[in-house]
Amino acid sequence: MSRPSPCPWCGEPVEPEDDVHVTAQTLDGSPVLMHAECVVRLRIGSVGHMLRRCSCYGGNMSDPPGLSRRDAARQARALYLVNRSLGCVYTLD
Numbered sequence: 001m002s003r004p005s006p007c008p009w010c011g012e013p014v015e016p017e018d019d020v021h022v023t024a025q026t027l028d029g030s031p032v033l034m035h036a037e038c039v040v041r042l043r044i045g046s047v048g049h050m051l052r053r054c055s056c057y058g059g060n061m062s063d064p065p066g067l068s069r070r071d072a073a074r075q076a077r078a079l080y081l082v083n084r085s086l087g088c089v090y091t092l093d
């Protein structure tokens with residue numbers, strides 16, 4: 001890997017010093033690098049979804065306004081980790 005490729009979720013470069021996940025491979029078999037927080041965000045949904053205020057639950061909340069996709073992902077992951085430590089039911093599967 002000579003230069004960072006953009007994260008498919010947030011579009012920011014995936015740098016070696018970032019918390020990086022190699023996710024599912026693309027159709028041509030090459031691995032996809034994503035920020036760890038973006039992987040979590042992709043799988044658990046938005047902050048609004050975890051708070052059950054998104055359209056799934058009849059609300060209209062999604063990610064916090066004014067944040068970049070990556071910062072919103074960080075918030076979603078932080079919320080997820082807090083929920084998990086409190087024994088809530090959210091899982092990655």
Ligand SMILES: [Zn+2]
Binds near residue numbers: 035
């Ligand atoms: Zn990302």
Ligand SMILES: [Zn+2]
Binds near residue numbers: 049054056057
């Ligand atoms: Zn939802």
